[in-house]
Amino acid sequence: MTRLQDQPHQPSLKAMRGSFLDFVGDPFYVSEAESVRYFPDGLLVLEDGKIKAFGAYDELKADYGEIPTTVCAERLIMPGFIDTHIHYPQTGIIAAYGEQLLEWLDQYVFPTEGKFHDLDYAREVAETFLDQLLSNGTTTALVFATVFPQSVDAFFEAAEARNLCMIAGKVMMDRNAPASVCDSAESAYQESKALIQKWHKKGRLRYAVTPRFAITSTDEQLQKAGELLKEFPDVYMHTHLSENVKEVAWVKELFPACEGYLDAYDQAGLVKERSVFAHGIHLTDGEFQRLSEAKSAIAFCPTSNLFLGSGLFKLEQAKSTEYPVKVGLGTDVGAGTSFSLLQTANEAYKVAQLRQQKLSPFQALFLATLGGAKALCLEDRLGNFEVGKDADFIVLDLRSTPLMAFRNSPDAAKSVSELTDRAFSLIIMGDDRAIESVYILGELAYKCADTKAE
Amino acid sequence: MTRLQDQPHQPSLKAMRGSFLDFVGDPFYVSEAESVRYFPDGLLVLEDGKIKAFGAYDELKADYGEIPTTVCAERLIMPGFIDTHIHYPQTGIIAAYGEQLLEWLDQYVFPTEGKFHDLDYAREVAETFLDQLLSNGTTTALVFATVFPQSVDAFFEAAEARNLCMIAGKVMMDRNAPASVCDSAESAYQESKALIQKWHKKGRLRYAVTPRFAITSTDEQLQKAGELLKEFPDVYMHTHLSENVKEVAWVKELFPACEGYLDAYDQAGLVKERSVFAHGIHLTDGEFQRLSEAKSAIAFCPTSNLFLGSGLFKLEQAKSTEYPVKVGLGTDVGAGTSFSLLQTANEAYKVAQLRQQKLSPFQALFLATLGGAKALCLEDRLGNFEVGKDADFIVLDLRSTPLMAFRNSPDAAKSVSELTDRAFSLIIMGDDRAIESVYILGELAYKCADTKAE
Numbered sequence: 001m002t003r004l005q006d007q008p009h010q011p012s013l014k015a016m017r018g019s020f021l022d023f024v025g026d027p028f029y030v031s032e033a034e035s036v037r038y039f040p041d042g043l044l045v046l047e048d049g050k051i052k053a054f055g056a057y058d059e060l061k062a063d064y065g066e067i068p069t070t071v072c073a074e075r076l077i078m079p080g081f082i083d084t085h086i087h088y089p090q091t092g093i094i095a096a097y098g099e100q101l102l103e104w105l106d107q108y109v110f111p112t113e114g115k116f117h118d119l120d121y122a123r124e125v126a127e128t129f130l131d132q133l134l135s136n137g138t139t140t141a142l143v144f145a146t147v148f149p150q151s152v153d154a155f156f157e158a159a160e161a162r163n164l165c166m167i168a169g170k171v172m173m174d175r176n177a178p179a180s181v182c183d184s185a186e187s188a189y190q191e192s193k194a195l196i197q198k199w200h201k202k203g204r205l206r207y208a209v210t211p212r213f214a215i216t217s218t219d220e221q222l223q224k225a226g227e228l229l230k231e232f233p234d235v236y237m238h239t240h241l242s243e244n245v246k247e248v249a250w251v252k253e254l255f256p257a258c259e260g261y262l263d264a265y266d267q268a269g270l271v272k273e274r275s276v277f278a279h280g281i282h283l284t285d286g287e288f289q290r291l292s293e294a295k296s297a298i299a300f301c302p303t304s305n306l307f308l309g310s311g312l313f314k315l316e317q318a319k320s321t322e323y324p325v326k327v328g329l330g331t332d333v334g335a336g337t338s339f340s341l342l343q344t345a346n347e348a349y350k351v352a353q354l355r356q357q358k359l360s361p362f363q364a365l366f367l368a369t370l371g372g373a374k375a376l377c378l379e380d381r382l383g384n385f386e387v388g389k390d391a392d393f394i395v396l397d398l399r400s401t402p403l404m405a406f407r408n409s410p411d412a413a414k415s416v417s418e419l420t421d422r423a424f425s426l427i428i429m430g431d432d433r434a435i436e437s438v439y440i441l442g443e444l445a446y447k448c449a450d451t452k453a454e
Numbered sequence: 455m456t457r458l459q460d461q462p463h464q465p466s467l468k469a470m471r472g473s474f475l476d477f478v479g480d481p482f483y484v485s486e487a488e489s490v491r492y493f494p495d496g497l498l499v500l501e502d503g504k505i506k507a508f509g510a511y512d513e514l515k516a517d518y519g520e521i522p523t524t525v526c527a528e529r530l531i532m533p534g535f536i537d538t539h540i541h542y543p544q545t546g547i548i549a550a551y552g553e554q555l556l557e558w559l560d561q562y563v564f565p566t567e568g569k570f571h572d573l574d575y576a577r578e579v580a581e582t583f584l585d586q587l588l589s590n591g592t593t594t595a596l597v598f599a600t601v602f603p604q605s606v607d608a609f610f611e612a613a614e615a616r617n618l619c620m621i622a623g624k625v626m627m628d629r630n631a632p633a634s635v636c637d638s639a640e641s642a643y644q645e646s647k648a649l650i651q652k653w654h655k656k657g658r659l660r661y662a663v664t665p666r667f668a669i670t671s672t673d674e675q676l677q678k679a680g681e682l683l684k685e686f687p688d689v690y691m692h693t694h695l696s697e698n699v700k701e702v703a704w705v706k707e708l709f710p711a712c713e714g715y716l717d718a719y720d721q722a723g724l725v726k727e728r729s730v731f732a733h734g735i736h737l738t739d740g741e742f743q744r745l746s747e748a749k750s751a752i753a754f755c756p757t758s759n760l761f762l763g764s765g766l767f768k769l770e771q772a773k774s775t776e777y778p779v780k781v782g783l784g785t786d787v788g789a790g791t792s793f794s795l796l797q798t799a800n801e802a803y804k805v806a807q808l809r810q811q812k813l814s815p816f817q818a819l820f821l822a823t824l825g826g827a828k829a830l831c832l833e834d835r836l837g838n839f840e841v842g843k844d845a846d847f848i849v850l851d852l853r854s855t856p857l858m859a860f861r862n863s864p865d866a867a868k869s870v871s872e873l874t875d876r877a878f879s880l881i882i883m884g885d886d887r888a889i890e891s892v893y894i895l896g897e898l899a900y901k902c903a904d905t906k907a908e
Binding site for chain 1: 545546548549550551552554582585586589760761762763765766791792793800803804806807808809810812814815855856857860861874875878879882883885886
């Protein structure tokens with residue numbers, strides 16, 4: 001598939017040539033002509049891990065036709081996928097049987113997360129987790145660790161060694177969970193602060209203050225989380241919100257003075273621009289409006305929402321023009337049943353269909369790339385092929401199974417219109433096998449073992 | 455993985471040794487102890503394509519310990535999967551974008567099915583379709599062809615050449631579709647009759663009288679279908695029922711004299727023991743009761759129901775003790791998004807969760823095997839490892855992806871209880887890669903190319 005041209009007259013430059021798809025606008029708000037960018041024969045020029053130039057090959061060949069170039073025939077190159085909500089310690093309990101949210105936490109999650117007191121165990125799982133992310137084409141994620149600070153260290157060490165842009169944080173949890181996985185308001189504050197000072201903005205790493213959810217944090221602990229956000233205004237906040245009907249009712253009991261679930265976070269100062277709330281299935285109109293005003297984001301996690309029977313996210317309400325809320329896709333492994341954002345997009349399509357809504361393939365792929373970058377306030381450096389951004393990208397094979405090969409032509413689609421059907425087959429039929437290779441800062445970081453020789 | 459023992463003192467006998475799972479009762483009605491049969495170290499003895507003996511290896515080794523034996527270490531052997539509703543001509547339009555049922559038929563299905571006038575094209579697709587079935591572990595299916603008799607010939611020829619037990623029929627369709635894919639009441643009758651005489655009970659093949667659905671058949675044509683069932687009492691009837699809200703409303707307009715959708719079929723004599731109705735999402739209580747009394751079956755097609763946004767099937771109502779209805783799983787390709795009954799079981803679990811119901815892994819695997827055989831009235835010869843049944847079975851790898859290998863131990867589960875969690879991971883995370891090999895009448899018919907050497 002690849003060939004190298006051997007006249008590097010600008011030694012630090014290299015390029016990828018092939019079909020490229022990315023987004024320059026939000027296809028929920030503007031037309032495909034204004035949002036989808038597709039070059040059937042494009043060139044991506046890289047320098048020092050960043051994008052130096054990007055466009056049609058014919059237009060760039062005069063300047064860059066002679067630099068070392070990897071040619072990807074019969075493939076589609078996209079920005080790396082961005083997973084806006086996932087739990088690395090739950091890698092081993094993916095697909096645990098038979099419960100809805102609160103019982104699932106008690107029966108599976110808390111016992112498993114207890115093991116991450118052991119740094120060596122945490123390191124081992126962190127490596128497996130990152131292998132899974134890359135083999136599914138995910139290059140950046142917003143990640144729950146556990147209550148143990150060493151589980152955060154293990155994760156960030158592993159991510160740093162691979163040059164990955166990752167956001168993570170220590171779980172804060174001081175009630176309604178076994179003592180073995182609880183901290184206190186004060187220890188959560190102190191430990192989180194130390195981790196922020198150690199890891200936040202170290203290279204490509206970012207820290208997220210991470211109360212699990214309002215049920216397992218006292219109001220005192222939520223206030224401490226708010227203090228951290230004031231002290232460190234550019235760290236993230238990552239939690240769960242309105243996932244399950246029973247959960248919403250319980251929060252109302254626990255916070256009788258609050259207007260609703262979101263308000264429990266809001267009164268602690270946790271509803272801000274870098275705040276990401278997973279799920280948001282049972283939000284009121286007023287809560288959508290508040291999230292819009294605060295510029296907070298929702299992580300839409302359809303495989304998890306279906307697997308736990310939580311419900312159907314109102315994507316069209318989040319993407320309204322009146323009160324637009326930033327939305328990314330989240331796998332939510334281990335309640336999510338796959339690390340693949342393609343399979344997650346498949347389930348997002350089905351959730352939309354059940355709600356009599358349409359989700360176009362480009363809207364879904366936007367959510368998995370630039371939409372995720374915007375949700376994580378990383379669109380200045382990730383999410384598409386704009387010049388100057390970090391060169392994290394993936395090479396996709398749209399004929400990665402016999403059935404996809406039967407369905408899809410090997411030739412590059414000639415236009416966005418012709419690409420629509422194949423892009424749709426990618427999100428409906430694609431899985432980890434569709435990810436042929438992954439590049440981080442312009443360097444090959446993963447190559448699928450099944451790759452067919454050519 | 456395999457080894458042969460070389461002392462065939464009974465030359466026509468051979469055996470498989472490994473872990474075996476099948477069902478001897480219905481886990482929706484009786485306990486797992488009474489329905490799930492599991493041998494961690496079992497022996498399946500085969501003679502002339504049939505099951506000669508089956509049980510724990512220790513109990514059978516005295517009699518059969520010396521015959522040629524294929525040993526499957528670290529694998530699970532199950533009866534072949536049975537798909538109770540699928541369209542072979544739609545193989546190439548799997549994952550077609552953006553419509554619900556009626557628009558999807560007009561935009562994608564009718565134009566595609568028109569191509570099956572060409573026998574060579576039909577033959578090519580039939581081979582691809584059967585390749586897909588086998589590579590997903592499906593050994594028997596109830597199959598829609600198209601309106602063209604030659605499309606039925608192409609399918610049955612291909613199935614016969616592979617010794618497969620398949621049920622199929624010519625679509626009957628004389629209104630509300632393009633003329634190019636319509637027949638008439640009389641021609642449908644004559645052509646179906648000729649196909650029954652040619653193919654029904656030829657070897658392992660069976661014929662199904664196949665009106666597409668009440669919208670595309672006049673009452674006159676449905677009556678003709680009923681005549682065929684009277685003339686040939688052991689052929690099947692295969693159609694669609696109550697899939698989509700708009701469809702149900704349209705049927706009421708078209709059949710004003712009928713009490714409801716099912717009644718349009720019932721008045722034509724189409725609601726019988728060998729009648730299989732796909733979907734049944736919007737059935738009334740009375741319709742469930744009528745299906746129960748008639749001993750008809752429903753094909754539950756969750757990936758299709760979610761993909762087209764049709765709705766959530768009330769499985770618990772079909773499996774009630776008061777009015778039990780036979781149920782099998784259907785992929786419903788091309789509205790279904792996968793040929794895999796494992797992935798279909800995954801979606802069935804999610805449909806149940808959204809309805810606040812539980813579907814156990816054994817219940818799901820029952821539906822895919824013995825449940826499907828019962829729905830198709832084939833339980834006398836297929837569905838489990840009872841002595842005397844046909845030896846169609848599959849060898850499953852519960853560690854077929856890196857993530858499943860991380861999650862599941864290589865050692866055989868020691869008990870049904872220990873198997874539960876792994877069986878669940880199989881239906882939630884498994885896909886075609888989990889199908890290592892497929893045997894038809896005791897002969898190897900498919901082997902996964904990815905199989906790891908050992």
